[in-house]
Amino acid sequence: MRYDRQIKLDEVGVSGQEKLRNASVLIVGVGGLGCPAAQYLVGAGIGRVGLIDHDRVSLSNLHRQLLFTEEDPGKSKAAVAKLRLQQINSEVEIDVFEEPLSIDNAENLFQLYDIILDGTDNFETKYLINDACILTEKPWVYASIYKNEGQLSVFNYQEGPSYRCLFPKTTRQNISCEATGVLGVTPGILGTMQAAEVLKMILGAGNVLSGKLKLINILSGQDQLLAISKRVEEIEKIKNEGIIPVRIECKISDETKFYLDIREIFEQPRINSGKVLQIPLSEIEDRLEEIPKQEDVLVFCQSGKRSKKVVDLLKTQFEFNNLINVEGGVETIIDE
Template sequence: MKNTTRYSRQIVLPEIGLLGQQKLRDAHVLVIGAGGLGCPVLQNLAAAGVGSLGIVDGDVVEETNLHRQLLYTLKDCGKGKAATAAEAVLLLNPDVNVNVFSEFLNKQNAFEIVGDNQIIVDCTDSIGVRYLINDVAVSKNIPVVYASIYKFEGQVSVFNYKNGPSYRCLFPETESLITVPNCVASGVLGILPNTLGAFQATEVLKIILEIGSVLSGKLLIYDGLHYQTQLVDFAKNPAAIEKGRINGLKILNQENAELQALDSEAFLEKCRQDDCLVIDIREAYEEPEWKGANVVNVPLVALENYCCQLDKDESIVLFCQSGQRSQLALAYLKKEGFTELSHLKNGIQSL
């Protein structure tokens, strides 16, 4: 491992050493939100030598951010937070690999963004996004390091760590989410998110290094005004975890369906590829005809028998008249273990 001098003061700790520093170097951490909490998380993780950091934020820097979001300066106002934060992180530590997602996390992009990251750090201020993060993390079995802030107070916990409690176990979903205040409406002491973000970064490092006691099943409540802390235990709720897992799988299936639905241009390109099998699942009499060297007509009712002779890793494109039958066929083949599948969105009538 190169450049150990930078990390020599933490390498000397017997709980870390060279092996621990290599663990940090190999780690992939996704930070969702590059605001008050995300800035100190990114600063501390980059400084500690975490090798790969993903930054997710669709917002821009505003002057009102500057009293607490210390990655940014006045000249950054109007710039995208994710890209600007990435530049600041690389100035701090050029050895870090930074992946920038200049967008807000939503159901359409969540699984793609989370990718192969090992830990998610929830630095958001949206309750709905926190449930989304939870559900994706539970379905992928990824720990989430959480924090939230309010005026002079904050709280930190770790969810879904080694089969532990999830966000839904502590905060069951309610119908009154819109009433939860954020710092725009309620205000916040500028130093508070930096304190809580440092707590989050500490939990991330402990998880990577497998040292100490992780805040799984525990909620740390911090009162900065009176300098008081409280540690509250909470239990695992199997029903809440299962709800998150089911929701996550629904989101994944929806996202995959979108990724596997081809527009007309992508479909025509597939038809030109010799190594791609294009299956017309319409009945033989249906029009318009669509022919090609790699196009075969296999009506939906005959697909089960036909697919038995196919390689399950073969690239296959399905189409029908409107896209409905081809979507059903895609779902069936996916269930049978086929891996390279797509279909023509809205069917041949869209060409």
């Protein structure tokens, strides 16, 4: 039978398999982390899996998001993932939400599931998941990646610490895998470990990574396990005040100049003042007519590397002689 190899384990058995069948998990973000997590959870026979993602598949996702194929760029991630996951295990009920997780839907959605799995790539959504989990009393499995490093923990599990206990203050330096680069295996490993934490919680097996932060370095092979102290005041604040939105937005320091922001829309901090035209790199050649040619335009990205390529490309191929690269990236043009 299909679950024979895991039922053989003492930690699972027939009763454990029944627990998995009665469990439900919401996966927030069906990307580098969410894909492998979903594959293993569906394979293991979790009764109901929810997928929430507003994004579409792009070609540069395929090296790490192995639920998707060359036929999928442009299609809804959540919808495609559901099709593939049903081919893996048709016994699992799969719910699809093709919308962003927001302060308006988070609590209602979380009520429908036992455990939340964080497959997101930005601080705003991680704090949102954290706060909504505190309010709905759900545990969540966190993972984050920077280049070849990963962080993994379980928050809000059996009165354990929350994400705000680990990082009470956030940073504006939200650097995505799209911007820094990442090996496909890194989110593959982290997402799979997140699925393992979900299984452990449902089965009541082993030591759940609550109150601990696991640090993984794919290159050095050296892992660390750090103890996280609970900050009761951080948790009480959310219980009393509700979700506290984390907005990573900044003002531009010189509002007289004209800027072109070529970062993708999910890259932070977002700029909310001054004259800033936002055209993501992926759309730039289709939207050239929006870029003025008569005045100086300062082009920026996260670090100054991609914007340099854009300035060079537009100058040599499209006769833009008014573009200036912001060498140090977004951090050098915003108000501190």
